[in-house]
Amino acid sequence: MTIFLASIAILGLTGLAGALLLYATSKRFAVETDPREEAVRDALPGANCGACGLKGCADFARECVVRGRLDGLTCPGAGAEGMARIASILGVKAESRERPVAVLRCNGSCEARPRPYAYDGARSCSIMNAVGVGTSGCAFGCLGCGDCVEVCRFDALKMNPETGLPEVDETKCTACGMCVAECPRRLFELRPRGRRDRRVWVACSSRDKGAVARKVCAAACIGCGKCFKACPFEAITISDNLAYINPDACRACGKCVGVCPTGAIHATFTPVAPKQDEN
Amino acid sequence: MRTKTFRIGGIHPPEHKDASTAIEWLELPRQVILPLSQHIGAPARASVEKGQHVERLQQVGECPSFVSAGIHTPISGTVKAIENLPMAGGMPQQCIVIVASEEDHAADTAAYENYRRQLEEGTGPDIATAMAESAENIRAAIRDAGIVGLGGAAFPSHVKYTLKADQRPEVLIINACECEPYLRCDDALMQAFASHIIGGIELLMKAIGAPRAVIGIEENKPESIAALAARIPAGSRIEIQVLKTKYPQGGEKQLIEAITGRRVASGALPISVGAVVANVATAFAVREACVDGTPLTHRVVSVTGEGIPAEMRRNYMVAIGTPLGELPGVPADGAKVIVGGPMMGRTAVDLRGPVTKGCSGLTILPPQTRPAPGPCIRCAACVSACPMGLEPYLLSRYGMLRMWDEARALDVADCLECGACSYSCPSGRPLLDYIRLAKQRSRK
Structure with a gap:
């Protein structure tokens, strides 16, 4: 009997001594953390995408608390709602900022741009681009292996097997810019969402001359300049046989969409024009 | 003579040199x-x-900077266009298109025939005049002829052979390994023009100031070894070193190690161990440029492989700029055409693409696609095969996971892209594809 009591006593006492030691050390060497930091971290999406310009969500939270204000710090992933929560945690006024959205500047669906070349290497756009192989003749267009889909942490990109192009889910896109950085052909652009989600952009990146671009892709921008002439707001510039719509000047009237002979200009709405965009 | 080789890794793919x-x-x-x-x-x-009319061998493209090479036309004719045209790999590139009229063609053919006769009979200009030139003049002639390394990498030769004042080459190594399976263009060149190659080597030795030269050649080319040995003059500082037939014996660092026993450190150039390496076809082109004044407008191209009948597997002297599809024996479709050898070559998807300076051959195989890769079973076959002592399975994994810093820490930059890892992988994983990606992205 005594042997049991002795063992229990020895174990209990050792445990107690250990607990006291641990308690003392944790008190002595405690790291001061701001409870706000943890609160901010909880309000973040936790994707560690780096779109804020810092190393990750923990870094962002620390930076917020250290600065004590938000000037310039934004998490595109958290959105306006999330940023408002973070602002209230920090006790500052939330900055209202419109969140842009990623758009694909390529229109070369399987139908418009045939893929005559076979490629059986590793399925990665970067690899395809690096070895100089494209499945279509277009040196600028989407390679279609979905590297962008792979890097998107917010599930906002999907490959459409019919068009062979990625599609942006604008409700999920946080404009973190991962796809912009990943695409070896730089096809994504972050553009303002526009008033009532009305926006217009040139869905082509081909800098080839019109005839060359047209030969490989029926939906290519051929730099004809019709949109340039049609635009009442001087929002369109043409350089290297490619039109570009300046989002700050564009009022989303949709006139350019109608005049584009190849349907290279996309709009998120149905423009009032005789010729309509395919989508 | 004892055959030498490099120590780490290497593979023995079937040679198919038929x-x-x-x-x-x-x-x-x-x-x-x-x-x-x-x-x-x-x-x-x-x-x-x-619209401009150009003469045969005229320079049509000039160097905008030091590290570049001029382009010359192999035919006379009119410049039809300067535009983006698809290369063999499918990517369009800026090209000059030249079309010959009937008169142009007749005149060119006569001149070309004359050049060929001179080459084959050895009645062309004598090498003594060229040898009397200074090293600078030889290098200038190499630059003006637009010569690049003809082993495949196509690095401008005049850049490679312009050494700094404190760099003292001890040996010029001539790469005659042709370790790629199938290809025989260098073999054919050595058998046909051995004395021209020896002349080119002497000119190169003078251009860089190397006291001796060693021709490294694999033991599977006995005819070439005999042809070269017969043409080396007595008392010459050129010697032949027979090497084991092992892939990639012709890799620059592997070749230097096999011949001198010295290893080029990671990130260093061959000159750091006193060696300068030149391909055997480059030596030939150098001789033609310095002695005859012929710029690099032609090269020997092998057209070979199981995809075409045995009697069609040949070597051709081809004008650079000829569309690949016009080479004899190249099937229009129904075959896999690889520009280069099967190990380092790239699949040609568009046969309208031209023969370029770096194109050593076409390997034509029966139609096939890569099987879907299996999982990595950690057998380390790739590690044993890698001639640089890298860990390909790990590097390719880092490439897949976009971990460029980790790949850099494991010396991905040392990879010579020989493809021994992908070849040896029992799961058929595209190891090299991802390693090449990691190599490019981790570059700072």
């Missing part, structure tokens, strides 16, 4: 497509305009 070693001279094409970037470095700048 093409004939005779060189067949193809008729000059009526139209050539000359890409402005056939080399490493800045693309050449077109120095002719659309």
Whole structure:
């Protein structure tokens, strides 16, 4: 009997001594953390995408608390709602900022741009681009292996097997810019969402001359300049046989969409024009 | 003589060197497509305009900077266009298109025939005049001829052979390994023009100031070894070193190690161990440029592989700029055409693409696609195969996971892209594809 009591006593006492030691050390060497930091971290999406310009969500939270204000710090992933929560945690006024959205500047669906070349290497756009192989003749267009889909942490990109192009889910896109950085052909652009989600952009990146671009892709921008002439707001510039719509000047009237002979200009709405965009 | 080799890794793929070693001279094409970037470095700048008439061997593209190479036309004719045209790999590139008229073609053919006779009979200009030139003049002649490394990498030769004042080459190594399976273009060249190659080596030794030269050649080319040995003059500082037939014996660092026993450190150039390496076809081109004044407008191209009948597996002297599809024996479709050898070559998807300076051959295989890769079973076959002592399975994994810093820490930059890892992988994983990606992305 005594042997049991002795063992229990020895174990209990050792445990107690250990607990006291641990308690003392944790008190002595405690790291001061701001409870706000943890609160901010909880309000973040936790994707560690780096779109804020810092190393990750923990870094962002620390930076917020250290600065004590938000000037310039934004998490595109958290959105306006999330940023408002973070602002209230920090006790500052939330900055209202419109969140842009990623758009694909390529229109070369399987139908418009045939893929005559076979490629059986590793399925990665970067690899395809690096070895100089494209499945279509277009040196600028989407390679279609979905590297962008792979890097998107917010599930906002999907490959459409019919068009062979990625599609942006604008409700999920946080404009973190991962796809912009990943695409070896730089096809994504972050553009303002526009008033009532009305926006217009040139869905082509081909800098080839019109005839060359047209030969490989029926939906290519051929730099004809019709949109340039049609635009009442001087929002369109043409350089290297490619039109570009300046989002700050564009009022989303949709006139350019109608005049584009190849349907290279996309709009998120149905423009009032005789010729309509395919989508 | 004892055969030498490099120590780490290496593989023994089936050689398939069954093409004939005779060189067949193809008729000059009526139209050539000359890409402005056939080399490493800045693309050449077109120095002719659309509609302009150009003479055979005239320079049509000039170097915009030091690390670049000029482009010359193999035919006379009119510049039809300067535009983006698809290369063999499918990517369009800026090209000069030259079309010959009937008169142009007849005059060119006569001149070309004359050049060929001179070469084959050895009645051309004597090498003594060229040898009397200073090293600078030889290098200038190499630059003006637009010569690049003809082993495949196509690095501008005049850049490689311009050494700094404190760099003292001890040996010029001539790469005659041709370790790629199938290809026999260098073998054919050595058998046909051994004395020209020896002349080119002497010119190169003078250009860089190397006291001796060693020709490294694999033991599976006894005819070439005999041909070269017979042409080396007595008392010459050129010697032949027979090497084991092992892939990649012709890798620059592997070749230097096999011949000198010295290893080039990671990130260092061969000159750091006193060696300068030149391909055997480059030596030939150097001789033609310095002695005859012929710029790099032709090269020997092997057309071989199981995809074509045995009697069609040959070597051709081809004008650079000839569309690949016009080479004899190249099937229009129904075969896998690889530009280069099966190990380092790239699949040609568009046979309208031209023969470029770095194109050593076409390997034509029966139609096939890569099987879907299996999982990595950690067998380390790739590790044993890697001639640089890297860990390909790990590097390719880092490439897949976009972990560039980790790949850099494991010396991915040392990879010579020989493909021994992908070849040896029992799961058929595309190891090299991802390693190449990691190599590019981790570069700072």
